[in-house]
Amino acid sequence: MKPVNEHQTNDTTKAEILAVGTELLLGDVVNTNSAEIARMLAELGIGVYYQTVVGDNRDRLAAAFRTAIDRADVVVVSGGLGPTEDDLTRETLAEVLERPLHRDSEWEAHLRAIFAERRWGPGGGTTLPENNLRQTMVPEGAVLLPNSRGTAPGIYVEDENAIVVLVPGPPREMRALMNEQVLPRLAASQATAGTGAVLASRVLRIIGLGESRVAELLQDLLAEQTNPTIAPLAQLGEVHLRLTAHAGTRDAATQLIDETAATIYETLGDAIYGEDDTTLEAVVGTLLRGEGGEGKERRARTLAVAESCTGGLLAHRLTNVAGSSAWFRGGIVAYSNEMKRALLNVPADLIEREGAVSEPVARAMATGVIEACGSDCGVAITGIAGPGGGSEAKPVGLTYIAVTCDGETVCHRYRFPGDREVVKARAAHTALSLLRRSLRQ
Amino acid sequence: MKPVNEHQTNDTTKAEILAVGTELLLGDVVNTNSAEIARMLAELGIGVYYQTVVGDNRDRLAAAFRTAIDRADVVVVSGGLGPTEDDLTRETLAEVLERPLHRDSEWEAHLRAIFAERRWGPGGGTTLPENNLRQTMVPEGAVLLPNSRGTAPGIYVEDENAIVVLVPGPPREMRALMNEQVLPRLAASQATAGTGAVLASRVLRIIGLGESRVAELLQDLLAEQTNPTIAPLAQLGEVHLRLTAHAGTRDAATQLIDETAATIYETLGDAIYGEDDTTLEAVVGTLLRGEGGEGKERRARTLAVAESCTGGLLAHRLTNVAGSSAWFRGGIVAYSNEMKRALLNVPADLIEREGAVSEPVARAMATGVIEACGSDCGVAITGIAGPGGGSEAKPVGLTYIAVTCDGETVCHRYRFPGDREVVKARAAHTALSLLRRSLRQ
Numbered sequence: 032m033k034p035v036n037e038h039q040t041n042d043t044t045k046a047e048i049l050a051v052g053t054e055l056l057l058g059d060v061v062n063t064n065s066a067e068i069a070r071m072l073a074e075l076g077i078g079v080y081y082q083t084v085v086g087d088n089r090d091r092l093a094a095a096f097r098t099a100i101d102r103a104d105v106v107v108v109s110g111g112l113g114p115t116e117d118d119l120t121r122e123t124l125a126e127v128l129e130r131p132l133h134r135d136s137e138w139e140a141h142l143r144a145i146f147a148e149r150r151w152g153p154g155g156g157t158t159l160p161e162n163n164l165r166q167t168m169v170p171e172g173a174v175l176l177p178n179s180r181g182t183a184p185g186i187y188v189e190d191e192n193a194i195v196v197l198v199p200g201p202p203r204e205m206r207a208l209m210n211e212q213v214l215p216r217l218a219a220s221q222a223t224a225g226t227g228a229v230l231a232s233r234v235l236r237i238i239g240l241g242e243s244r245v246a247e248l249l250q251d252l253l254a255e256q257t258n259p260t261i262a263p264l265a266q267l268g269e270v271h272l273r274l275t276a277h278a279g280t281r282d283a284a285t286q287l288i289d290e291t292a293a294t295i296y297e298t299l300g301d302a303i304y305g306e307d308d309t310t311l312e313a314v315v316g317t318l319l320r321g322e323g324g325e326g327k328e329r330r331a332r333t334l335a336v337a338e339s340c341t342g343g344l345l346a347h348r349l350t351n352v353a354g355s356s357a358w359f360r361g362g363i364v365a366y367s368n369e370m371k372r373a374l375l376n377v378p379a380d381l382i383e384r385e386g387a388v389s390e391p392v393a394r395a396m397a398t399g400v401i402e403a404c405g406s407d408c409g410v411a412i413t414g415i416a417g418p419g420g421g422s423e424a425k426p427v428g429l430t431y432i433a434v435t436c437d438g439e440t441v442c443h444r445y446r447f448p449g450d451r452e453v454v455k456a457r458a459a460h461t462a463l464s465l466l467r468r469s470l471r472q
Numbered sequence: 473m474k475p476v477n478e479h480q481t482n483d484t485t486k487a488e489i490l491a492v493g494t495e496l497l498l499g500d501v502v503n504t505n506s507a508e509i510a511r512m513l514a515e516l517g518i519g520v521y522y523q524t525v526v527g528d529n530r531d532r533l534a535a536a537f538r539t540a541i542d543r544a545d546v547v548v549v550s551g552g553l554g555p556t557e558d559d560l561t562r563e564t565l566a567e568v569l570e571r572p573l574h575r576d577s578e579w580e581a582h583l584r585a586i587f588a589e590r591r592w593g594p595g596g597g598t599t600l601p602e603n604n605l606r607q608t609m610v611p612e613g614a615v616l617l618p619n620s621r622g623t624a625p626g627i628y629v630e631d632e633n634a635i636v637v638l639v640p641g642p643p644r645e646m647r648a649l650m651n652e653q654v655l656p657r658l659a660a661s662q663a664t665a666g667t668g669a670v671l672a673s674r675v676l677r678i679i680g681l682g683e684s685r686v687a688e689l690l691q692d693l694l695a696e697q698t699n700p701t702i703a704p705l706a707q708l709g710e711v712h713l714r715l716t717a718h719a720g721t722r723d724a725a726t727q728l729i730d731e732t733a734a735t736i737y738e739t740l741g742d743a744i745y746g747e748d749d750t751t752l753e754a755v756v757g758t759l760l761r762g763e764g765g766e767g768k769e770r771r772a773r774t775l776a777v778a779e780s781c782t783g784g785l786l787a788h789r790l791t792n793v794a795g796s797s798a799w800f801r802g803g804i805v806a807y808s809n810e811m812k813r814a815l816l817n818v819p820a821d822l823i824e825r826e827g828a829v830s831e832p833v834a835r836a837m838a839t840g841v842i843e844a845c846g847s848d849c850g851v852a853i854t855g856i857a858g859p860g861g862g863s864e865a866k867p868v869g870l871t872y873i874a875v876t877c878d879g880e881t882v883c884h885r886y887r888f889p890g891d892r893e894v895v896k897a898r899a900a901h902t903a904l905s906l907l908r909r910s911l912r913q
Contacts, residue, residue, distance in 0.1 A: 055507070055523070056523060057520060061504050062503060062507065065503070069499030073499070080532060082524065083523065084506070085522060232498070242555060244601065247601060247603065263558070264493075273494075273495065342788050342791025342800075343784030343786070343790075346783050346788075347785040347896075349783070349784075350784065351892065351896070353860065353892055355783075356807055359783075360808060360811060361805050361806055361815060363802070363804055364791070364803035364804070364805075366800050366801060366802050366803075370802040403814070404814075449621060
């Protein structure tokens with residue numbers, strides 16, 4: 032392991048991920064490989080310290096190779112292994128490591144067989160193009176990693192300074208090669224032998240508290256965090272806390288996370304609505320099925336929603352939950368006053384007197400949609416998404432959300448910041464949060 | 473401009489993009505910001521030479537800053553400007569540039585006003601949390617860039633070695649700040665003064681043709697492309713063609729694009745529904761206003777939608793269009809047979825005889841929603857989004873879409889591949905495409 036600074040634990044293997052390709056550098060293609068490779072390495076307890084993207088340029092690629100080999104124990108490189116002139120990764124690595132390239136006759140035979148088969152397809156030649164011969168070249172002392180999904184093989188070198196791995200850029204090929212060839216080798220290598228560390232992580236999803244409020248409430252815990260580390264991340268309408276622990280085994284790492292998570296649950300209580308990939312709509316669905324939640328008698332209930340400014344987004348999110356037809360009756364998007372009257376039975380004089388964006392109208396919409404759809408619960412949202420339609424008394428972002436459950440209605444007033452789509456997203460998210468609270472009471 | 477090697481043209485400004493965040497480094501969040509920023513810089517003729525990702529670690533962030541400032545003329549950094557302890561970008565930049573931080577009283581007053589307004593929501597505080605005060609700090613000699621979408625302002629410094637720009641990590645905030653504040657400043661700066669090359673690009677958005685069909689139709693043009701280059705990119709339900717040209721001036725680059733675009737329009741005709749960021753729902757909105765489109769008498773019409781499997785997504789997309797209240801009457805999400813009967817007046821015996829996912833029911837839903845909402849046009853979608861609910865006769869993905877305009881109904885049958893959310897997305901997108909066609913006829 033390389034020298035570390037005082038912020039690092041000294042038993043961690045350091046990895047760097049390099050992505051090669053001008054299309055990535057110029058932003059025409061989003062680099063998803065580096066994120067995926069980082070997650071794969073974390074599973075082995077290998078922490079990523081840097082990610083770098085370089086274009087198809089030999090000098091800069093060589094410089095990036097040298098930097099990475101200098102500062103990391105494991106360097107994983109994706110891209111630039113294709114058959115064309117601008118694919119330089121293989122040759123540049125050989126140059127940097129000062130190892131000559133030699134031809135791998137086994138892979139050459141494999142490629143010739145593949146191209147011979149291609150005669151069946153339209154427009155295919157039967158002989159191996161000269162270009163593809165470059166894909167049979169391997170630096171001295173390196174291992175060729177057969178690619179089950181394409182013509183570009185991977186390369187694995189244990190150099191004196193670092194383990195260097197080359198994988199092709201197309202995500203499917205990268206994924207297959209990492210899983211079939213690279214990860215088993217890394218797991219058996221020096222890189223993971225002395226780490227004494229498996230990384231495990233968990234995300235706690237928090238609603239109803241801002242990022243700085245969460246940080247205040249967890250001040251002591253955040254100040255003394257080392258293992259697990261606790262990283263807050265603000266998302267639209269919620270806060271995520273990522274706990275990452277390292278330990279000798281997966282069980283030990285999980286135990287460390289369990290302990291810290293328990294303390295956080297004690298402090299934040301039911302502001303934590305779920306973990307990892309759980310969505311708020313999925314939690315609401317579980318509660319509507321009569322599962323989860325405490326206090327109230329557990330029974331299944333049905334739901335209908337009435338939307339004005341969110342325009343269908345709330346219904347869309349609820350129906351993203353597989354099996355939602357068991358509890359979702361229907362939704363009504365009443366975008367005009369006339370529709371609020373006709374479809375939701377909101378009295379015309381109420382709208383005239385209070386305005387469409389008002390608490391009485393939100394309440395009438397919630398009870399109206401229950402009536403129209405014959406559901407147990409109803410949610411109504413009325414607001415001004417903007418950019419037009421605002422006034423001094425009723426500015427853009429002003430929103431009323433009403434939730435009726437078992438005959439009881441709660442209604443809150445909000446002013447959501449942001450543009451039209453953000454106001455819609457915040458309003459729908461907040462409605463789900465209020466509904467969750469009503470269903471748990 | 474910094475010294476360049478033989479592979480570079482010597483009049484290009486070199487940029488490096490730095491993304492900060494442990495969630496990016498560990499691969500929990502895919503880094504889309506760097507790609508987006510790279511495209512924005514290309515529009516100014518600024519080429520990106522490196523992209524780097526570092527975690528929330530002060531030493532490594534400082535090292536990355538030093539490397540970037542050393543090798544690039546322009547350094548754009550996203551992330552790490554939040555209010556919590558692990559948001560280090562601002563402080564680390566001040567340290568690297570050896571410039572003390574001072575408090576910006578104007579931004580502080582702005583933040584206090586924002587927090588005071590938040591009192592309307594439940595559980596909200598009225599005072600600015602101590603943590604957020606960190607977001608008012610600016611290095612000496614730097615410019616604070618107001619953030620119209622959040623509490624974290626950007627920072628712009630013209631240091632002796634490079635222009636350094638900090639923008640917040642949330643993509644919406646990054647985008648707004650880049651467009652409103654950063655790009656105009658860079659365009660007026662030294663960085664673009666001597667470049668001698670301007671990149672311009674345009675995206676043509678195509679619906680109803682697959683990527684390989686588009687490639688076939690444009691075979692000759694694609695074979696001889698050099699300036700502009702033509703890059704096809706398949707998206708969910710559509711194909712984008714990105715044309716990128718370089719020339720001495722913006723006008724000259726635009727002219728090159730105009731010429732190639734004209735040839736493509738001749739070949740693909742009205743399969744091209746829009747350019748750049750134009751959405752299909754915006755095009756539909758324009759047609760409903762009685763603008764755009766040819767042939768039919770141009771008059772304004774109103775729309776209502778009935779959704780089963782898409783669950784509100786179609787209404788959501790339509791109401792994302794600013795000003796949609798002028799033509800969108802309402803939407804009904806009829807998720808059960810009973811709701812199709814009660815809200816859309818679909819005869820119960822029709823559903824029994826034909827099944828809820830059938831052409832007659834789709835047609836009855838379209839006319840039913842026109843009746844219920846009093847609109848000129850109606851769109852209905854009924855299908856099986858999965859994962860459950862499929863059968864051999866009616867598999868997951870089977871969808872009927874009916875469009876009624878001026879008394880005429882067209883109805884098509886589809887089988888969409890993909891999981892629940894993908895089926896919903898494809899169905900809603902196809903419905904918009906059919907509606908566009910009906911409105912143009």
